[in-house]
Amino acid sequence: MAEYEEWRPEYCNISDRLDPGQIQDLVKPLNQSWPSLLRNETNLELWSHEWSKHGTCSNLSQHGYFAAALALDKLKLTNLTKILADGGVVPSDEKTYTLGEISDALAKGTGFSTYLRCSQNELKYGETLLYEVLQCVDRSGEKLVNCTTPYWVTRCLDPDKIKIPAWFYGQ
Structure with missing residues (x-):
């Protein structure tokens, strides 16, 4: 792929x-x-x-x-830290979330599917971090749409244990 x-x-x-x-x-x-x-x-x-x-x-x-x-x-659909928090996904240096929990919170808060990408924590071997959330828009740039490109790779090596570190989000 x-x-x-x-x-x-x-x-x-x-x-x-x-x-x-x-x-x-x-x-x-x-x-x-x-x-x-x-x-x-x-x-x-x-x-x-x-x-x-x-x-x-x-x-x-x-x-x-x-x-x-x-x-x-x-439109208030791009404050992803707030949308995630409203969905019960809060940046933390200890708690982990599944890829599904993060995706579901974003979809519920925005009404659209997103793409998520992870990276590996360079300071702690094996730890998966949420690195990027991509929201898709129509070609006019005026409204969000569901992300559907079939070539997406999440790079989330452990989709059941993803951290969203508080330090990264200024918490």
Whole structure:
């Protein structure tokens, strides 16, 4: 099975690089709503990656893509920490959850299926961490849709014991 990163619809234009000048007026709200959580990645690097991987597959301009992401944020369907907590899944350095518990909480809170991706804790061998939640949108970027791409790989080596560390989410 191919990894998600290797699969793209044929209409994507990955050679279209993000021009920071095109989103200059959106930087402040993007810094608040879409920050990089990686220590070695700037917000601009994250947004460039997201534009290349996903934005170039939309029918939107660079500005339109990021403005649409911010508009979705206002629908209150993208505050995933709150949605997970409402579903009984709370970041913790001790408690673990199943992939199903996490998926169900997100689906209940948003009304749509998502993709989840895990990573392995580099500091504690064998520990599986929730790394990324992907929400799918229509090509106009205006509404969430169920994620259905058949090529998704979760990378969750132990889908019955996934941690969502409190430190990662500023708890």
